[in-house]
Amino acid sequence: MEASRPLDALNAARNKKVIVDLKNDRQYIGKLIAFDIHINTVLDDAEEHINGELKRKIGTIFIRGDAITIIAPQ
Amino acid sequence: MEASRPLDALNAARNKKVIVDLKNDRQYIGKLIAFDIHINTVLDDAEEHINGELKRKIGTIFIRGDAITIIAPQ
Amino acid sequence: MEASRPLDALNAARNKKVIVDLKNDRQYIGKLIAFDIHINTVLDDAEEHINGELKRKIGTIFIRGDAITIIAPQ
Amino acid sequence: MEASRPLDALNAARNKKVIVDLKNDRQYIGKLIAFDIHINTVLDDAEEHINGELKRKIGTIFIRGDAITIIAPQ
Amino acid sequence: MEASRPLDALNAARNKKVIVDLKNDRQYIGKLIAFDIHINTVLDDAEEHINGELKRKIGTIFIRGDAITIIAPQ
Amino acid sequence: MEASRPLDALNAARNKKVIVDLKNDRQYIGKLIAFDIHINTVLDDAEEHINGELKRKIGTIFIRGDAITIIAPQ
Amino acid sequence: MEASRPLDALNAARNKKVIVDLKNDRQYIGKLIAFDIHINTVLDDAEEHINGELKRKIGTIFIRGDAITIIAPQ
Numbered sequence: 001m002e003a004s005r006p007l008d009a010l011n012a013a014r015n016k017k018v019i020v021d022l023k024n025d026r027q028y029i030g031k032l033i034a035f036d037i038h039i040n041t042v043l044d045d046a047e048e049h050i051n052g053e054l055k056r057k058i059g060t061i062f063i064r065g066d067a068i069t070i071i072a073p074q
Numbered sequence: 075m076e077a078s079r080p081l082d083a084l085n086a087a088r089n090k091k092v093i094v095d096l097k098n099d100r101q102y103i104g105k106l107i108a109f110d111i112h113i114n115t116v117l118d119d120a121e122e123h124i125n126g127e128l129k130r131k132i133g134t135i136f137i138r139g140d141a142i143t144i145i146a147p148q
Numbered sequence: 149m150e151a152s153r154p155l156d157a158l159n160a161a162r163n164k165k166v167i168v169d170l171k172n173d174r175q176y177i178g179k180l181i182a183f184d185i186h187i188n189t190v191l192d193d194a195e196e197h198i199n200g201e202l203k204r205k206i207g208t209i210f211i212r213g214d215a216i217t218i219i220a221p222q
Numbered sequence: 223m224e225a226s227r228p229l230d231a232l233n234a235a236r237n238k239k240v241i242v243d244l245k246n247d248r249q250y251i252g253k254l255i256a257f258d259i260h261i262n263t264v265l266d267d268a269e270e271h272i273n274g275e276l277k278r279k280i281g282t283i284f285i286r287g288d289a290i291t292i293i294a295p296q
Numbered sequence: 297m298e299a300s301r302p303l304d305a306l307n308a309a310r311n312k313k314v315i316v317d318l319k320n321d322r323q324y325i326g327k328l329i330a331f332d333i334h335i336n337t338v339l340d341d342a343e344e345h346i347n348g349e350l351k352r353k354i355g356t357i358f359i360r361g362d363a364i365t366i367i368a369p370q
Numbered sequence: 371m372e373a374s375r376p377l378d379a380l381n382a383a384r385n386k387k388v389i390v391d392l393k394n395d396r397q398y399i400g401k402l403i404a405f406d407i408h409i410n411t412v413l414d415d416a417e418e419h420i421n422g423e424l425k426r427k428i429g430t431i432f433i434r435g436d437a438i439t440i441i442a443p444q
Numbered sequence: 445m446e447a448s449r450p451l452d453a454l455n456a457a458r459n460k461k462v463i464v465d466l467k468n469d470r471q472y473i474g475k476l477i478a479f480d481i482h483i484n485t486v487l488d489d490a491e492e493h494i495n496g497e498l499k500r501k502i503g504t505i506f507i508r509g510d511a512i513t514i515i516a517p518q
Contacts, residue, residue: 006410009403009432022143023394023437024097033083039410039434040080040113046146058146062083064113067097067143069392069437072416072428096217098171107157114154114187120220132220136157138187141171141217170291172245181231188228188261194294206294210231212261215245215291244365246319255305262302262335268368280368284305286335289319289365318513320467329453336450336483342516354516358453360483363467363513376484379477379506393468393511409484409508439466439511442490442502 010035013073018043020063021070026050028061032073039065084109087147092117094137095144100124102135106147113139158183161221166191168211169218174198176209180221187213232257235295240265242285243292248272250283254295261287306331309369314339316359317366322346324357328369335361380405383443388413390433391440396420398431402443409435454479457517462487464507465514470494472505476517483509 013032020028020041030046041063048056087106094102094115104120115137122130161180168176168189178194189211196204235254242250242263249272252265263285270278309328316324316337323346326339337359344352383402390398390411400416411433418426457476464472464485474490490505491498 004404006404006406006412006432009412009430013430024099024143025394026143028144034078034080036080042080042083060083060087060147062080062145064139064142064144065434066140066436068434069394069396070398070434071432073430098173098217100217102218108152108154110154116154116157134157134161134221136154136219138213138216138218140214172247172291174291176292182226182228184228190228190231208231208235208295210228210293212287212290212292214288246321246365248365250366256300256302258302264302264305282305282309282369284302284367286361286364286366288362320469320513322513324514330448330450332450338450338453356453356457356517358450358515360509360512360514362510374478376478376480376486376506379486379504383504395468435508436510438508439468439470440472440508441506443504 007035007037009073010071013071017074019070019072019074020068021072022063022067023069024067028058028063029074030058030061032071033060035071036065039068039071041065041068041071081109081111083147084145087145091148093144093146093148094142095146096137096141097143098141102132102137103148104132104135106145107134110139113142113145115139115142115145155183155185157221158219161219165222167218167220167222168216169220170211170215171217172215176206176211177222178206178209180219181208184213187216187219189213189216189219229257229259231295232293235293239296241292241294241296242290243294244285244289245291246289250280250285251296252280252283254293255282258287261290261293263287263290263293303331303333305369306335306367309367313370315366315368315370316364317368318359318363319365320363324354324359325370326354326357328367329356332361335364335367337361337364337367377405377407379443380441383441387444389440389442389444390438391442392433392437393439394437398428398433399444400428400431402441403430406435409438409441411435411438411441451479451481453517454483454515457515461518463514463516463518464512465516466507466511467513468511472502472507473518474502474505476515477504480509483512483515485509485512485515 030043104117178191252268326342400413404412474487478486
């Protein structure tokens with residue numbers, strides 16, 4: 001991967017499965033549909049995990065950027 | 075869903091039932107009436123849940139954007 | 149209620165009784181007198197509640213917007 | 223009180239005794255001398271209270287706005 | 297003291313001894329040398345106190361504004 | 371190293387291995403691919419460590435700048 | 445020291461040894477190489493201390509400004 005700006009890495013992950021970790025230790029896994037410069041992020045086919053355990057199947061989810069610590073494409 | 079920007083996903087959920095999770099572990103479920111770029115959000119026919127338990131029926135509620143972690147259309 | 153922007157919901161609640169929840173789990177109940185785009189808010193005839201118990205009768209109160217999680221008209 | 227903007231309520235309290243509550247549960251009681259749009263606030267003849275107990279007599283005190291939750295004129 | 301803006305109170309305290317309380321419960325006492333609109337603050341001949349106990353003699357110290365709750369001239 | 375601006379130090383670490391510590395005590399170690407003025411950061415070949423123990427091999431990771439405390443080139 | 449602005453004090457400490465305390469109670473001691481208006485800071489020959497104990501020798505370190513509480517030249 002040769003990315004000169006951080007958002008390029010998110011762009012490369014569009015429509016792919018990503019893991020999103022939040023400051024409150026929740027984790028959302030789903031297909032990356034959209035994001036903006038605040039890192040507000042939308043996933044599709046999303047699942048919520050807490051401590052590695054599946055808690056909820058959510059479908060579409062909007063995540064507020066400032067709640068996020070990391071986004072990892074899979 | 076094909077959304078190029080995160081707020082498109084919220085627009086698509088207008089007048090539909092959504093779950094809003096807050097940083098303080100409260101959850102509000104209601105009809106999405108309005109939101110802005112700060113993610114300040116208004117729900118109608120809202121209920122407050124804590125740890126999955128219904129705590130209050132609230133009617134209309136204004137939620138300050140920076141208190142929110144996720145919004146999930148149902 | 150048909151509101152296109154979140155602050156419309158607060159405007160509709162002016163001079164009416166509202167509940168304001170804070171991030172520090174305090175709750176203020178009073179008549180909504182004023183608010184601005186930061187959600188700085190002024191209540192009149194306000195009461196402070198902690199864990200559902202009335203703690204203080206306050207009269208007029210200025211609440212800093214970023215301390216607020218929700219505002220619910222009654 | 224008829225205030226259209228939140229800072230009007232603070233203006234009306236100038237040179238009067240106010241209670242200022244902070245996010246760290248400290249409370250300052252004194253005469254309101256000055257404030258700005260960040261709600262940076264100066265009190266005169268101030269006292270610090272913790273859990274309702276007088277801890278320090280301080281005289282003049284500058285309080286950084288973002289540390290404040292509420293200001294209540296007395 | 298007749299101050300119309302909060303920073304006037306800090307200006308009046310320049311080159312005088314002040315107490316600076318931080319959000320993390322540390323306290324710095326020293327001569328106020330400089331401050332800016334973010335309340336970034338420099339003290340000279342500073343001491344760090346924790347729970348009222350002298351911990352370190354520091355000399356010059358730069359304090360980041362957003363770590364500060366109050367500044368009290370002595 | 372002679373750097374006049376902090377981001378010069380990050381520029382010098384591009385394509386090199388760095389340690390990134392987060393406010394939530396997670397640590398990511400990987401090759402620095404990209405960063406921006408918010409310190410949003412992308413690592414490649416990244417590993418997540420908690421309390422010094424390897425938890426996950428992640429590959430590419432986007433880290434939101436405001437979650438970061440330090441970045442140390444190795 | 446006669447400084448009219450807080451950053452002058454940091455400028456005077458360039459290439460000198462400083463102590464940087466963080467909100468998460470970590471402490472970095474090293475030579476101040478660079479800083480900017482956000483107080484993003486770079487140290488060289490840095491050591492990490494926790495509770496007064498040396499934990500890591502780090503070499504060059506970039507510290508995100510908003511994680512910092514104080515910077516003390518030695």
